[in-house]
Amino acid sequence: MATATEPRRTDIGPPSYERFLPPIIKKNYGKWKYHEILRPGVMVHVAASGDRLFTVRAASPRLLSITRIRKYADFADKYCGGHLRFTSRNNVEFLLTEEANIEPLIKDLAALGHAVGGIGNAISNIVHTQGWVHCHSAATDASGVVKAVMDDLHPYFAERTLPGKLRIALACCLNMCGAVHCSDIAILGIHRRPPRVQGGLNKICEIPNVVASCPTAAIRPANVDGQPTVEIDEDNCMFCANCFSVCPALPMADPLNDGLSIWVGGKVSNARTEPTFSKLAIPFLPNNPPRWPEVVQAVRTIVDVWANGARRFERMGEFIARIGWPRFFELTGIEFTKEHIDDYRHAGLTYKRSAQIRHGR
Amino acid sequence: MATATEPRRTDIGPPSYERFLPPIIKKNYGKWKYHEILRPGVMVHVAASGDRLFTVRAASPRLLSITRIRKYADFADKYCGGHLRFTSRNNVEFLLTEEANIEPLIKDLAALGHAVGGIGNAISNIVHTQGWVHCHSAATDASGVVKAVMDDLHPYFAERTLPGKLRIALACCLNMCGAVHCSDIAILGIHRRPPRVQGGLNKICEIPNVVASCPTAAIRPANVDGQPTVEIDEDNCMFCANCFSVCPALPMADPLNDGLSIWVGGKVSNARTEPTFSKLAIPFLPNNPPRWPEVVQAVRTIVDVWANGARRFERMGEFIARIGWPRFFELTGIEFTKEHIDDYRHAGLTYKRSAQIRHGR
Amino acid sequence: MAKSGGNGTPMLDELEKGPWPSFVTQIKEAAEIKEQAQDLLKLLERSYHEKIGHWKHGGIVGVLGYGGGVIGRYNDLQSEYPSIAHFHTLRVNMPSGWFYTSEALRTICDIWERHGSGLTNMHGSTGDIILLGTSTDELEPTFKELTDNDFDLGGSGSDLRTPSCCVGPARCEWACYDTLHITNDLTHHFQDELHRPAFPYKFKIKCAGCPNDCVASIARADMSIIGTWRDDIQIDQKEVTAAAKAGLDIQKDVCARCPTQCMDWDGKQLSIDNANCVKCMHCINAMPRALQPGKDRGATILLGAKAPIVEGALLSSVLVPFIKLEPPYDELKDLIERIWEFWGEHGKNRERVGELIQRVGLGNFLEAIEIEPVPQMIAHPRENPYVFYDEYFEEGDDESEDDQ
Amino acid sequence: MAKSGGNGTPMLDELEKGPWPSFVTQIKEAAEIKEQAQDLLKLLERSYHEKIGHWKHGGIVGVLGYGGGVIGRYNDLQSEYPSIAHFHTLRVNMPSGWFYTSEALRTICDIWERHGSGLTNMHGSTGDIILLGTSTDELEPTFKELTDNDFDLGGSGSDLRTPSCCVGPARCEWACYDTLHITNDLTHHFQDELHRPAFPYKFKIKCAGCPNDCVASIARADMSIIGTWRDDIQIDQKEVTAAAKAGLDIQKDVCARCPTQCMDWDGKQLSIDNANCVKCMHCINAMPRALQPGKDRGATILLGAKAPIVEGALLSSVLVPFIKLEPPYDELKDLIERIWEFWGEHGKNRERVGELIQRVGLGNFLEAIEIEPVPQMIAHPRENPYVFYDEYFEEGDDESEDDQ
Numbered sequence A, B: 001m002a003t004a005t006e007p008r009r010t011d012i013g014p015p016s017y018e019r020f021l022p023p024i025i026k027k028n029y030g031k032w033k034y035h036e037i038l039r040p041g042v043m044v045h046v047a048a049s050g051d052r053l054f055t056v057r058a059a060s061p062r063l064l065s066i067t068r069i070r071k072y073a074d075f076a077d078k079y080c081g082g083h084l085r086f087t088s089r090n091n092v093e094f095l096l097t098e099e100a101n102i103e104p105l106i107k108d109l110a111a112l113g114h115a116v117g118g119i120g121n122a123i124s125n126i127v128h129t130q131g132w133v134h135c136h137s138a139a140t141d142a143s144g145v146v147k148a149v150m151d152d153l154h155p156y157f158a159e160r161t162l163p164g165k166l167r168i169a170l171a172c173c174l175n176m177c178g179a180v181h182c183s184d185i186a187i188l189g190i191h192r193r194p195p196r197v198q199g200g201l202n203k204i205c206e207i208p209n210v211v212a213s214c215p216t217a218a219i220r221p222a223n224v225d226g227q228p229t230v231e232i233d234e235d236n237c238m239f240c241a242n243c244f245s246v247c248p249a250l251p252m253a254d255p256l257n258d259g260l261s262i263w264v265g266g267k268v269s270n271a272r273t274e275p276t277f278s279k280l281a282i283p284f285l286p287n288n289p290p291r292w293p294e295v296v297q298a299v300r301t302i303v304d305v306w307a308n309g310a311r312r313f314e315r316m317g318e319f320i321a322r323i324g325w326p327r328f329f330e331l332t333g334i335e336f337t338k339e340h341i342d343d344y345r346h347a348g349l350t351y352k353r354s355a356q357i358r359h360g361r
Numbered sequence C, D: 001m002a003k004s005g006g007n008g009t010p011m012l013d014e015l016e017k018g019p020w021p022s023f024v025t026q027i028k029e030a031a032e033i034k035e036q037a038q039d040l041l042k043l044l045e046r047s048y049h050e051k052i053g054h055w056k057h058g059g060i061v062g063v064l065g066y067g068g069g070v071i072g073r074y075n076d077l078q079s080e081y082p083s084i085a086h087f088h089t090l091r092v093n094m095p096s097g098w099f100y101t102s103e104a105l106r107t108i109c110d111i112w113e114r115h116g117s118g119l120t121n122m123h124g125s126t127g128d129i130i131l132l133g134t135s136t137d138e139l140e141p142t143f144k145e146l147t148d149n150d151f152d153l154g155g156s157g158s159d160l161r162t163p164s165c166c167v168g169p170a171r172c173e174w175a176c177y178d179t180l181h182i183t184n185d186l187t188h189h190f191q192d193e194l195h196r197p198a199f200p201y202k203f204k205i206k207c208a209g210c211p212n213d214c215v216a217s218i219a220r221a222d223m224s225i226i227g228t229w230r231d232d233i234q235i236d237q238k239e240v241t242a243a244a245k246a247g248l249d250i251q252k253d254v255c256a257r258c259p260t261q262c263m264d265w266d267g268k269q270l271s272i273d274n275a276n277c278v279k280c281m282h283c284i285n286a287m288p289r290a291l292q293p294g295k296d297r298g299a300t301i302l303l304g305a306k307a308p309i310v311e312g313a314l315l316s317s318v319l320v321p322f323i324k325l326e327p328p329y330d331e332l333k334d335l336i337e338r339i340w341e342f343w344g345e346h347g348k349n350r351e352r353v354g355e356l357i358q359r360v361g362l363g364n365f366l367e368a369i370e371i372e373p374v375p376q377m378i379a380h381p382r383e384n385p386y387v388f389y390d391e392y393f394e395e396g397d398d399e400s401e402d403d404q
Ligand code: SRM
Pocket: A035, A086, A087, A088, A089, A090, A091, A118, A119, A120, A121, A124, A125, A127, A164, A165, A167, A182, A183, A184, A266, A267, A268, A269, A270, A271, A313, A315, D097, D165, D166, D167, D168, D171, D172, D173, D174, D212, D213, D214, D215, D216, D285, D286
């Protein structure tokens, strides 16, 4: 333990990544020539020097116990000279120089319950958030839905090859910490009941701030039993929860009305088509723990329609652009409703402003 | 002359078009098979019956004296059994059944100063508006600018073949009666001085209406010398003239500040690409009657860049989409300025939201 | 009659030069016979020098019993240009498709020689015959003579404007419905709405026979009726080959330009995946002898276009993806009336129907006019998560019920 | 330590089944050694039954001298789940590129075993190491041990968030600049902004080595730094032929998918009109052995992405089309500071920089941060005619002057 006389260290920033790079990377840093996918979840990067770096990518639940992290460390010691990394989608990657170590590592991972996969034209891990595990704002759990969906999609991670990459993300509320707004498929927790004003609100929140927080002006100052508070014009609420972010005395979570929505066709990369937002596919599915069967089924249906219909390299949004939204709804069997039609700020720009329509069939 | 006892006829609607159709059209109505362009301004439509209808399209200034219309009528009698029509771009079309009449008709038209052309991949007449000839709202003249521009572009109407259609329109103020908002090239009269409040405004306009008419809330009720009136927050005025439409006591026309802007890349047809709005190319050019040389030159430059660079069937907007806006500005030599960047309602959607950029050259 | 032009109008005289027909020549021609045209010429020359117009809003002028059809104008220098002190314009319904006989044209000219400036626009931007400039006391006599000769006024103000259409089946092989008939029929059917402004703002209808949209309806009409078809494009393979031989690069200029890439050309045979064809017309335009629209024809109805004042310009968007259009067009008329009813009730003053839809939301608008939402109406579903749900469950509700 | 799981958590136990690694197993593993994890398991089971979370906002908790880096949480049933009455999260700066040695990982685990729940996220959505759940009085001791071992806290609240980056030159052949170095450098350089919230709202930086954007920077970072190049794509024609032989349909799958159609493949030779290449990466992605980005490399800087609250989500848009990125990155740092300065002065409370730009207009924003407007910044010029001109001429002004 530190003694009291020691000066307190602050503002030191993260440790330099250089301390953690394996020797083969230090040597070939910035000098990689190309890569190849050897099998699901395994790729090799070849350097100008001829050096070969093997990457084995393993699934991770992201929510990890220190016990499990220590296991990763053990594997890294055993096969990779103590080196490993995590990916931007929360998978763990073991960095090998010995091709012969690949098989045993995969076996060890399998024994621990970690499938290897997610590289190339596959479904990788679901970027997700806290849910009922830690967040006050959640309209659904995060880890549980992810587990249920990935159990079902597992072959697309570990075995089957797909037309292109398919990125799924989940956020447990409209704050979208899972940054679901640009995903091939997004699962988004939604509240559907206006905030309920708790007594004593004026003691924890500044009423003018609360009023100002509402983008639709649904919150008005009010006076109840002689106490200043606010009232909600429920017809004008679109459940954004911004008021709750500003003031915890306006909870929105509600077992009867919370649930999930499904979004499709977003992407981030600049490959071929420009980055684009996800679009609403299913406005509402119920919260049905522990396995959220409606969500699992919906995602599976959408994945399969794409997997069977898309051309090589075609992302979800590119596929839908080619076949048209009417056909997307037809193929997935999803009902098209009023909720699908935008009515927010730029709504008019989402209307079909041409006579270019696929008729008939 | 009508006598006073006659009942007054009202609500009779237009005379039926059927009264005016030439016999060959009546016979082949709805049974045309195909058409061919025989030479600039002349096409033939062939019916399933084998009948052939020749159309000779002549330029028109749109602003016509009855003397000239009577001349048209004479030509129609001489060559077309008394039949003719006008087009949606204000050209006049003579409808012939005798191929032999084409040449003499064209000669007669030429003698009268009417070039024949505008069919197919050509520049047709400029859709335009009233300007100083009749409108109270005009920031420029209409007919004069059109005449100057078309004198210059005349070969593109009557002789040269272009990659595709090129549609030019002019409107003399932001009301855009010339519907310039979807044109390959648009010329738009603009005011650049905020409205000047005239004395006695309260006697001809309802002040609350005037205040409400301003989209940027730049108009406030005021009191001057004991009279209710309005005042203008000039910094917030974007010169839309909506207040003037509502209240004539707020004139905007101003010789020092009125002028023209140039827009490009809009289209209406659904062919290939969807209909789209024109985009700002040149924010301001001066009013320089009688020949508006700056405008003529600007339009000519843009037309030539397109004519020399576009692929077959490629409209202006399609051409620019292919080469990119930076290259458009480079090729035309037009300076890119702050004014080109949208800052109105949906501005953010016009920003470049990808890393897809043509670098270098 | 006094002579015009010469040294009196040096700037305008400049505009008599050059190959394009000159409007100045037109005013001068009229000035030969009408004093108003002389004054107009002089006033316009003055505007050219001063770089400013000299017209004032005319307030409400018109003919008895009509609220629209005349644009009132006064010049602001009346003592100097007395013959055009008033200079009102009459908007006159054109015949559908702008077809005329020489006789009809001469009738109009004669009326306008007797009662107006002798100047016209053939035609106005909305499509009307524009009789350009006369005084208040000539309005009734002009109207009388027009109606005696079967012509009637068009719209102005907050009313239906004269519907217009492309040449359609009269001369075009691509017309998918009878644009002239429907335009004439609607214009006659809605006389009252055209002549007596009772809407929140103007309402325009334009009818294009196919997606080429030769009347720019999608940009310029509150209701855009655009012909289209549901079945397969008709292909004459021999003519395709002929077009290729004649120099058309079918792969590059046709197939590669198809917006959905649904065409295939193997050098001999052209095939089209019609299920993915969006009826854009490009391939048909490029090979008029080889391709034709299908046989199961009708139209797409789109709603809401307008110029930018003041929220920005709008294009029309799809309301009915496909409709068969046969006389008496009851379904369409009924639809139009439902739209007007909702707009009349909920539209604000000077709010076009397209703006109303933006304000209340297309979903709510559809509900109000009783049309089912279909995905053809949108470019894509919403990107934001802000759905206004009307109802929610309360504890104690029967959970097995759906949204109640 | 009490045993967890079994019949106590039937719903969660369901989620230990199936092939995907289970977070429930992770909580149970931690529950073997940490009481907090046991309580968490039970509380979560309860949430699964009740379909509602049980966490409350924690107010401001943190470590001395820092304003961010800790997310405060309390459960709303503290008496039933006392060990997680407080359950604050520490956000810890990860090493750039998420590289670790086993030793470093074990150090973190040991610290977290001593001071927290034994649960983590590797990693949070912003990229931090998330140490999930501890009580207020453990914050300082945890911090002390972290800094002793060269780890520091990340951001939360209205501050700079931990910058993150793709694996870049460490393992990727396409990296156009050193993503790891710059990320580490910026994180160190801006310690104060990271630890002491003084911005109007949060600010995120993400660095992607090429336009594939493997850190989703364009969607998730206020400043997105995306590698690119200016010269020609490097082609190895032999490898192109090899790719074709190996089954890649170069015409259909590569050329036809090029967004600007600037590629040409004649069956033997691949040629690229590099002037029209928009560096989308597709062709390079499809043929990693045959094609490489050019040699004149740098990055595009884009600004403004964020999640939807409350005006709708934003993507970043181009601010600097191309910049060379070499240490010490002074030009970039200077730019960042100019942006923060303007934002700090004009941003409203809880207004992200992207929203500020929307509000004041990109043109004005550029002027304020002293960057010249270039057409690369826009998808297209404005469609509406509403330009706010600042100045106008008055009579008597010298007309020969330009806008003064
Ligand atoms: C490891 C990782 C970067 C990191 O620093 O962690 C990474 C690594 C690679 N990416 Fe990525 N990408 C990684 C996240 C992403 C993301 C971000 C995300 O998913 O949130 C994207 C943007 C996704 C999107 O557009 O929505 C991304 C879009 C790409 C693309 C473009 C794919 C496309 O067609 O749109 C490529 C090119 C390709 O795969 O052909 C690519 C290619 C690659 C290559 C082949 C680059 C290389 O030569 O090494 C790397 C391994 C292949 C693979 O398939 O995983 N990477 N890649 C990330 C792995 C996440 C995971 O565990 O699955």
